[in-house]
Amino acid sequence: MESAGEAPASGEEEWGAAPFASPLRLAAPPERLQRREAERLRGVEQQRQKKEAQAVKEEQSEFLLSAFSREREAVEALLAAGRLEEASARLQGLQKLLTESVLFLAPYEVRKGQEEVARLQGGLAARRQELQPKKKFAFRTLKKEAAVGKEEPRRAEPARPAAAEEGEPCGTPQCGFSGAEAEELELGPSELLQRDVELSELRGCRVRLRGNANALRVRGCHGCTLLCGPVSTSVLVDDCSDCLLVLACQQLRTHRTRDTRFYVQVTSRAVIEGCTAVSFAPYCWSYPGIERDFEASGLDRGRNNWNLVDDFDWLATDQPSPNWSVIPEQERISSWD
Numbered sequence: 001m002e003s004a005g006e007a008p009a010s011g012e013e014e015w016g017a018a019p020f021a022s023p024l025r026l027a028a029p030p031e032r033l034q035r036r037e038a039e040r041l042r043g044v045e046q047q048r049q050k051k052e053a054q055a056v057k058e059e060q061s062e063f064l065l066s067a068f069s070r071e072r073e074a075v076e077a078l079l080a081a082g083r084l085e086e087a088s089a090r091l092q093g094l095q096k097l098l099t100e101s102v103l104f105l106a107p108y109e110v111r112k113g114q115e116e117v118a119r120l121q122g123g124l125a126a127r128r129q130e131l132q133p134k135k136k137f138a139f140r141t142l143k144k145e146a147a148v149g150k151e152e153p154r155r156a157e158p159a160r161p162a163a164a165e166e167g168e169p170c171g172t173p174q175c176g177f178s179g180a181e182a183e184e185l186e187l188g189p190s191e192l193l194q195r196d197v198e199l200s201e202l203r204g205c206r207v208r209l210r211g212n213a214n215a216l217r218v219r220g221c222h223g224c225t226l227l228c229g230p231v232s233t234s235v236l237v238d239d240c241s242d243c244l245l246v247l248a249c250q251q252l253r254t255h256r257t258r259d260t261r262f263y264v265q266v267t268s269r270a271v272i273e274g275c276t277a278v279s280f281a282p283y284c285w286s287y288p289g290i291e292r293d294f295e296a297s298g299l300d301r302g303r304n305n306w307n308l309v310d311d312f313d314w315l316a317t318d319q320p321s322p323n324w325s326v327i328p329e330q331e332r333i334s335s336w337d
Contacts, residue, residue: 099268212293230297273312281327
């Protein structure tokens with residue numbers, strides 16, 4: 001039996017003297033896990049923002065398509081009633097609406113809209129001929145009076161009509177050139193004024209169009225140079241090769257064309273289809289009176305989407321199309337005459 005003054009047993013002494021245990025502390029997650037969690041949260045936020053942006057885009061797209069449909073129906077009604085000046089003004093507004101909507105519309109919607117605008121442009125041209133026929137325009141053959149070895153540019157000749165494709169203006173060309181080879185060809189302001197022009201089956205020709213045409217078609221031309229003033233509506237290039245084309249227009253569509261350089265002023269996005277090795281640079285041709293022609297054409301000189309090209313054969317959104325390119329600055333032509 002222990003006396004009152006005896007120390008407790010060693011085990012009891014150790015237990016009684018033991019301090020209270022400190023609260024359990026969890027170690028901080030490793031830095032690697034912290035980074036992964038931060039990346040996960042960023043990914044979640046990006047997905048949320050993407051979904052919201054997509055919802056806004058879809059809503060905007062639906063609104064724009066509805067507005068486009070209303071304006072198209074209004075233009076059709078004005079054409080049917082023969083109110084051509086009002087139809088022309090509304091049609092320009094329709095083209096502007098489509099141009100400003102390309103960022104919100106799917107490529108097939110843009111293409112369909114372009115085809116609708118082109119169809120209405122052709123309908124407007126046809127109704128003008130039907131209701132307000134222009135004065136008779138005689139194509140003249142100029143006699144060559146130049147010195148031997150110096151050939152004058154050939155003047156306007158009727159272009160052979162070609163079958164219209166879907167979405168293409170269907171009005172009959174009113175002037176142009178066809179079937180020439182290795183010639184200098186030219187049309188002036190009075191010959192071009194708001195007319196539909198066609199160049200077809202040219203070989204090795206140099207063509208100057210100084211003035212304001214309504215629409216332009218370039219078909220089956222090879223090894224040619226074309227210098228063109230402002231075109232009020234659309235330019236269609238089809239089945240061409242090894243050409244140099246200098247164009248200003250609202251809408252540019254290019255089909256089945258290869259090894260061709262474009263210097264363009266275009267207020268909408270250019271479209272290519274079935275094309276290879278085509279390249280683009282900004283429009284840079286000038287001639288006396290070109291500012292007056294631009295003003296008459298209604299084109300906005302401050303808007304040029306020369307490097308925004310939609311390739312309908314290239315569906316990948318994360319890689320550029322291999323079918324077109326930008327002409328390097330050091331390789332661009334600056335002097336044309």
